[in-house]
Amino acid sequence: MSVIQQTRRYMHRNIGARISALLALPLFWLVVIYIGSLAALFITSIWKIDTFTSKVVREFTLQNFIDVFSDRAYFNVTIRTLFVAICVTLICAIIAIPMAFFMARIAKPKSRPVLIALVITPLWASYLVKIYAWRTMFYPEKGFINWLIEPLGGSSPGFGMVAVIIGLTYLWLPYMVLPIYAGMEKLPDSVIDASADLGAKSGRTFFDVILPITWPSIIAGSIFTFSLSMGDYITVQILGGTFQMLGNVVYQNFSLNLPFASAVALIPVLIMMVYLTSVRKTGALDNL
Amino acid sequence: MAIIEIRNLAKSFGAVKAVDGVDLDIQAGEFLTLLGPSGSGKTTVLRMIAGFETPDAGSINLNGVDITYLPPYERDVNTVFQDYALFPHMDVISNIEYGLKVKKIGKSERREKAIEALRQVQLAGYENRKPSQLSGGQRQRVALARALVNRPSVLLLDEPLGALDLKLRQQMQIELKELQREVGITFIFVTHDQEEALTMSDRIAVFDKGRIQQLDKPAKIYEMPSNEFVAGFVGISNLISGNVAEKLLGKPGTFIVRPEKIELGAAKKNERNADGVIKEVEYLGPSTRFLVELDAGVTLMVLRQNTSESSIDVEAMRNSRTSLSWDIGSEYQVK
Numbered sequence: 001m002s003v004i005q006q007t008r009r010y011m012h013r014n015i016g017a018r019i020s021a022l023l024a025l026p027l028f029w030l031v032v033i034y035i036g037s038l039a040a041l042f043i044t045s046i047w048k049i050d051t052f053t054s055k056v057v058r059e060f061t062l063q064n065f066i067d068v069f070s071d072r073a074y075f076n077v078t079i080r081t082l083f084v085a086i087c088v089t090l091i092c093a094i095i096a097i098p099m100a101f102f103m104a105r106i107a108k109p110k111s112r113p114v115l116i117a118l119v120i121t122p123l124w125a126s127y128l129v130k131i132y133a134w135r136t137m138f139y140p141e142k143g144f145i146n147w148l149i150e151p152l153g154g155s156s157p158g159f160g161m162v163a164v165i166i167g168l169t170y171l172w173l174p175y176m177v178l179p180i181y182a183g184m185e186k187l188p189d190s191v192i193d194a195s196a197d198l199g200a201k202s203g204r205t206f207f208d209v210i211l212p213i214t215w216p217s218i219i220a221g222s223i224f225t226f227s228l229s230m231g232d233y234i235t236v237q238i239l240g241g242t243f244q245m246l247g248n249v250v251y252q253n254f255s256l257n258l259p260f261a262s263a264v265a266l267i268p269v270l271i272m273m274v275y276l277t278s279v280r281k282t283g284a285l286d287n288l
Numbered sequence: 289m290a291i292i293e294i295r296n297l298a299k300s301f302g303a304v305k306a307v308d309g310v311d312l313d314i315q316a317g318e319f320l321t322l323l324g325p326s327g328s329g330k331t332t333v334l335r336m337i338a339g340f341e342t343p344d345a346g347s348i349n350l351n352g353v354d355i356t357y358l359p360p361y362e363r364d365v366n367t368v369f370q371d372y373a374l375f376p377h378m379d380v381i382s383n384i385e386y387g388l389k390v391k392k393i394g395k396s397e398r399r400e401k402a403i404e405a406l407r408q409v410q411l412a413g414y415e416n417r418k419p420s421q422l423s424g425g426q427r428q429r430v431a432l433a434r435a436l437v438n439r440p441s442v443l444l445l446d447e448p449l450g451a452l453d454l455k456l457r458q459q460m461q462i463e464l465k466e467l468q469r470e471v472g473i474t475f476i477f478v479t480h481d482q483e484e485a486l487t488m489s490d491r492i493a494v495f496d497k498g499r500i501q502q503l504d505k506p507a508k509i510y511e512m513p514s515n516e517f518v519a520g521f522v523g524i525s526n527l528i529s530g531n532v533a534e535k536l537l538g539k540p541g542t543f544i545v546r547p548e549k550i551e552l553g554a555a556k557k558n559e560r561n562a563d564g565v566i567k568e569v570e571y572l573g574p575s576t577r578f579l580v581e582l583d584a585g586v587t588l589m590v591l592r593q594n595t596s597e598s599s600i601d602v603e604a605m606r607n608s609r610t611s612l613s614w615d616i617g618s619e620y621q622v623k
Contacts, residue, residue: 190373193340196360197367198387198438208386212377 038269045262054256064263074249078267081245084161085229088168092176092225093218095169100177101210104184119177122170131167131238138163138239159241167239168229175224183217184210219279226275230268291316291441291474292337297346298498299332306332308498310346314442314476319468321477323485324495325521330478333495334444337476338367351441361390366435367444370451372427374419380406380430381415387438405437406430408467425456432467442474449484461488482522486510494518510546515623519544526550526588528619535584536562541621547591549618552578552610559616564588569606576602580612588612 011017045064048057068074103115137144146156195205233247253261290313299307307329314320322330335341339360347356355363374383381402388398409429449457465488468475479485485492486506493503502514513519529542564582578590
């Protein structure tokens with residue numbers, strides 16, 4: 001009997017061995033690369049720094065956290081980051097819900113794959129190309145947006161928070177549309193008919209029936225848009241002008257004071273954990 | 289007085305004429321069934337009464353008012369859907385209360401009515417269950433209560449028993465009929481099951497190819513079908529036509545004889561007699577079905593009640609010669 005045959009028979013008898021073979025690679029990825037890097041982040045944040053050489057000293061301290069939480073400036077950055085992430089998520093949802101509703105329920109079934117492809121085409125282009133394109137549009141005085149608004153008596157908002165919110169909304173919209181589309185598609189026609197049949201007008205049907213049933217899908221989309229916005233710093237650098245978010249603070253500190261940068265980087269991680277825990281009850285996590 | 293008057297109703301989907309000129313008067317308080325095979329247009333007519341589809345032509349009047357182009361929420365009708373269409377995020381009592389809530393009926397009054405409706409469909413105590421925690425039959429009852437609690441002029445039922453198993457379906461047929469008598473609301477019931485239509489309806493409209501083929505009481509539909517389609521779709525019919533009709537019955541035309549009206553074996557005092565060979569025997573429990581190939585050139589089905597113990601040996605009759613007989617009165621000429 002060959003070795004291969006013997007191994008096969010052993011695997012056949014032993015379900016534990018089969019599961020180990022199946023999960024070896026994903027588990028390696030999850031534990032070593034993913035959880036490992038999070039742990040490294042956490043451990044680094046409780047180390048000291050030599051202020052002259054900027055070298056990490058492996059001694060325990062909570063000073064980094066005390067710095068982060070006692071300095072008003074970092075608190076403000078956190079609030080700003082949260083505000084931007086919430087705005088991006090809300091705008092994405094407001095655009096994506098009617099869009100997904102049209103794609104899943106009104107458009108002909110034949111044209112649906114085309115519409116989905118159109119929604120994800122922006123993802124085929126490089127992130128940087130898209131953001132630089134927005135940068136040229138946002139230029140004060142000579143940009144496209146200024147040209148568009150000027151006749152109406154306004155002017156381009158220029159680089160800053162508004163530009164960041166619009167840029168991030170543009171980038172993450174597909175991640176909101178796709179889960180909501182999946183949720184809307186599963187909604188039976190008869191449930192919407194039933195609501196109208198029982199006397200509800202369209203708006204009432206939307207808020208009483210469509211929105212609550214697709215809520216888990218909307219939350220699923222919001223997890224993407226919220227977390228991606230919380231962690232972004234490149235868009236902020238390119239479109240934000242002097243505007244800064246948590247990612248920028250991490251980026252500026254990580255060569256000078258790695259433990260402090262780690263402590264700052266843990267803030268979005270914490271916020272995401274709180275967010276995920278609070279939406280767990282909606283069943284959104286089953287939808288991802 | 290007719291509660292619903294449908295005139296010359298038509299609806300096409302692309303090149304398919306789903307409903308092709310339907311006229312129908314529905315009386316207040318009656319149990320009317322729209323019966324037909326799938327694609328015959330019966331569900332489309334129901335959906336146009338509910339307001340989910342807009343007709344291409346024709347009109348629908350409800351209580352003397354033209355409702356042809358009104359949206360569903362402005363019509364005094366309610367629907368029980370084939371897939372129940374309960375709101376999955378609401379519990380049973382909220383589902384039932386929804387229509388009343390939309391009509392801005394006070395909280396205590398609508399709760400009272402909803403509980404009464406739940407009792408009517410024999411689900412008292414299930415107020416706080418979610419639809420996902422109910423069986424198919426229970427969901428069906430909730431859907432019924434949710435529609436009935438609004439006391440509509442007309443209740444529309446779109447194959448509501450289609451998804452239930454046979455025993456439950458038969459039980460629900462009886463309950464539905466009782467409930468209809470109790471509340472006195474007009475029921476329009478869509479089904480493709482001819483037996484269901486015969487047992488429950490005051491009148492049946494038989495649909496085929498987007499048109500009503502016959503509108504009548506169940507017994508009339510069964511005994512006096514107006515054409516070959518109705519004869520074939522409702523119950524089992526033996527068709528005798530052409531040369532065979534001339535040879536056997538001595539007159540031209542197309543005639544039907546129901547299988548249970550033909551006697552098997554020695555000719556008695558019946559007026560019609562024919563000889564043939566028993567080709568197939570199917571034992572059905574209370575009765576036995578025979579397929580007899582007559583020498584005249586037609587195969588007739590005969591249904592015989594198993595009233596004596598000799599029925600145990602029916603299989604032995606296969607391939608034996610026999611004679612059939614029936615009364616002239618059992619023949620019915622169709623167009």
